[in-house]
Amino acid sequence: MKVYQTNEIKNIALIGSAGSGKTTLAESMVYEAGIIKRRGSVESKNTMSDYFPVEQEYGYSVFSTVFHVEWNNKKLNIIDCPGSDDFVGGSITAMNVTDQAVILINGQYGPEVGTMNAFRNTEKLKKPVIFLVNQLDRENCDFDQILNQLKEIYGPNCVPVQYPIATGPGFNAVIDVLLMKKYSWKPEGGAPIIEDIPADQLEKAKEMKAKLVEAAAAGDDTLMEKFFESEDLSEDEMREGIRKGMVTRSIFPVFCVCAGKDMGVRRLMEFLGNVVPFVSDMPVIQNAAGQDVPADASAPASLYFFKTGVEPHIGEVSYFKVMSGSVKSGDDFTNADRGSKERIGTIYACAGANRIQVDQLVAGDIGCTVKLKDVKTGNTLNGKDVENKFNFIKYPNSKFSRAIKAVNESETEKMMTALQKMRQEDPTWVVEQSKELRQIIVHGQGEFHLRTLKWRMENNEKIQIEYIEPKIPYRETITKMARADYRHKKQSGGAGQFGEVHLIVEPYTEGxxxxxxxxxxxxxxxxxxxxxxxxxxxWGGKLVFINSVVGGAIDMRFMPAILKGIMERMEQGPLTGSYARDVRVIVYDGKMHPVDSNELSFMLAARNAFSAAFKEAGPKVLEPIYDLEVLVPGDYMGDVMSDLQGRRAIIMGMDSEAGYQKLSAKIPLKELSSYSIALSSITGGRASFSTSFSSYELVPNDIQQALIKQHEEEMKDED
Incomplete structure (x- = not known):
């Protein structure tokens, strides 16, 4: 393979809802590029993208797949991303390291929640977008309706480059208004038959071309002047205008394909090769220090490792983007995150499960390597005379959590090692060893996300695991002032123990x-x-400790021990054993013995005095409350609201966004435990949600009593 330069490389992410046909499109693209001789299918479990056993088991993309095609002397690096919201990490990663998003739309359903989520991410990252209406051969496919929906949701910037003559099982032809030609296909698809536009389509085609010309001209002042003079642009001028408009997101071209029959795929690839922006056309990326790092092949080398795959018989495969400079086999680097030295072995161009050895990759290109000794996902490797570090990928908060344990406790350490390895492959899996809850908790994006983890753990790692409902990190506090004192006295021959502490507790508020x-x-x-x-x-909140002892009743040297005793009790609240917070303690009196007083005596006296006062100070249990945002089709709004009210949620507001209803609420963490399953069930998988921690609030009295009773029973069992 030739060494492609920065101005010959394009990086593209295939994103969209589950079932929109991304993996099938990827298969047709590598077939058209001659990388494979025969197209596989998801149903036959032999596609280039979904090659991991867990993907073949479920028939879903679980990981993003990196591949490339050479097309018209240009290199297109393409990442096929999972569509399910549970595996959003793959698409988030891909959109950060590519320069162009192709958002696929299922021709049966039109824009879905997944479409909207994908578009919102491109909006945050300011990436160019092509909308690709796929599966035009399906029943109930209405292209005109989909186009109207796109314009209604995403604005007039959605401009068709093509439109189908007919949709449904008979689909086999489109009108391309950029080239003003009719493209049609035989039943086997592949190479199109290119003809003049039929007379009955000419008027519609001219009308749509005029809109495309106007949209292309809007991206460049010079083209706009020419458009005003002649009301037309040449093909090359249109391409230039569309490219500039895509970079500024002033135009979202709309294309048509039937990827399953390989109809329209070759024309799409021509557009990707000829029109979409090169790496060199895109805004300069900044490093973690906010400094510009141009994609310059002559600059010192920096590599950003965005993905780790673990494959049988190979081990870790590390995927990287060349942020600046170039890389060759044998080059030496320094890991900016870990401080270690690293020598790059063989470098490859990516082709799904296969890899093609290359001599060199330059700035903007994407590749992979194997057998690195100390490189993790998110690390930066730098050559000489450069100290870049990149951390631009931000993943969404977790939505679904379960405590995890090995069925055979002796395999716990082995399980933890496997979990950490899996997290390298998917950073949206978060593993937490909670000292507070005494559980190992796995946080993910949904029930299906964690189900695939379990499948892999049991089938790949041969470790049997089970999931348990995670405990809730409750907190305890007080609602009024109370006083208590406690004398610790112990005499058992020799030196005794003596300490007496008088204290007052009250609720603490900032300021x-x-x-x-x-x-x-x-x-x-x-x-x-x-x-x-x-x-x-x-664990949040404060303890304010005030020494108000007068007359030397307690020596100053015992104050740290008194504070330590109180802190020990704060770590195990008197009501439920949960952490306590937001308490002010005033130690105002006490007694000591000239011989028997020591730190241990005052620590125990303070702990018991604090416990007694806490129980008299109107103690309350607090529970974590989360902000919840649900995006749901209007038809399901009533059912979703009814379900939330049954979960003690407080509806904070409703709005509409991109054709969907957006509902904001505050909800206890306890009630979020299985919310992803319930929401999917209610809406047939057509809704999505996000959460973020809000605050701790008092639990209702009946729940508090139940928690106290449960804690008392647990303490009895331990005794």
């Missing part, structure tokens, strides 16, 4: 004034503050 006095049971306690310490708790 509250220091206390001056308290009135308890008619008695006034004046505070004379000697010291104050604010402890920001690892």
């Amino acid at each position: 509250m004034p220091d206390p001056t006095s308290f009135k308890i049971n008619g008695q006034e306690f004046k505070m004379n503050i000697k010291g104050k310490e604010e402890v920001s708790l690892d």
Whole structure:
């Protein structure tokens, strides 16, 4: 393979809803490029993209697949992305390292929630978009209706380059208004028959071409002047205008294909090769320090590793993008994230499960290598005289969590190693060893996401695992002021133990004034503050510790021990054993013994005094509340709202976005446990949601009593 230069390389992501035909399109593209001699199919489990056993088991793309085609002396690096929202990590990664998104639309259903999610991501990343209406041979496919929906949702920038003469099982021809030709196919697809536009389609074609010319001219001032003068542009001028308009997102070309029959795929690839932006046309990427890093082949080399695949008999396959400079086999690099030295072995151009050895890859190109010793997903390797670091990929928050355990406890360590390896392949899997909950928790994007993890763990790693409902990280706090004292006294021969602590607890809120006095049971306690310490708790909230002891009742040297005793009790709240937060403690009196007092005595006295006061201070359990945003077709809105109300959610607002209803709510984490399953069931998989932590709020009294009772029973069992 020749060494392609930056201005000969195009990087393209195939994205869209599940079932829109991305894997089938990818298969037809590599067939048209001559990389394979016979097209496989998802049903036959022999496609170039879905080659992992778990993908063949479920009939879904689980991982993104990187491949390339050489077309008209240009190199197209293409990433076929999973469509299911559960595997969004693959498409997020792909859109960050490519320069062009092709969003596939299922001709039966038109724009779906997955379409909208994909488009929103391109919007955030400011990437050019082509809409590709696929499966035009399906029943109930109405191209004109889909085009109207696209314009209604995404605006007049959606401009067709082609339109089908007819849709449904008889589909076999399109009118291309850029070239003003009719393309038709024999039943086997492949090479088109190119003819003049029939008379009955000419008027419609001219009308649509005029709109395309106007949209192309809008991307460039010089072209706009020419358009005003002649109301027309040459083919080359249109291509230039469309390319510039795509970079600025002022035009979203709309194409037609039937990938399953290989109809329209060759023409799409011509457009990708001739019109869509090169790497050199796109805005310059910045490193983590905010410095521009142009895709310049003559600059010092920097490689960004965006994906890790683990394959049988090979091990880790590391996929990278050359951010600047160039790379050859044997080049030495420094890992900017880990500080280690790395020598690159053989480098390859990607072709799904296959790899093609190459001599060199230059800035903007995508490739892979194997057998790296210390490179993880997200790492940057730098050559001499450069210190780049890239961290531009931001993944969505998790939506579905389960505690995980090995059926055979002796395999726990082996399970953890496998989990970390899988996370390299898919960074949206988050593994948490929770000290608080005493569980290993796997966070993912949905139930199907975690189901594939279980399948792989049991079938690939041969480790039997089970999922358990994760515990909820409740918190405890107080709602009123209370006082308590405790004397710890122990005499057992030799030196004894003695410490007495008197303290007051009260709820803490940010910015509250220091206390001056308290009135308890008619008695006034004046505070004379000697010291104050604010402890920001690892689990959220604060503990404010005030020393108000006068007259030397407790020596200053025992104050750290008193604080330690209180902190120990904060880590295991008196009600449910959950972390406590937002408490102010004022130690105002106590007693000590000249011989028997020591740190342990005061630590135990403080712990018991704090526990007693806490229980008298109107203790309450807090639960984590999350912000929830649901995107749902209007037909299902009532059912979704009804379900949320049954989950103790508070509806905060409703809006419409891109043809869908957007519902905002606040919901307890406990009620989110299986929400992805319920929402999919209610809407037939046509809705999506996102969550983010909001705050801790009081649980209803009946739930608090149930939690306290459950904790008491657990403590009995431990005893």
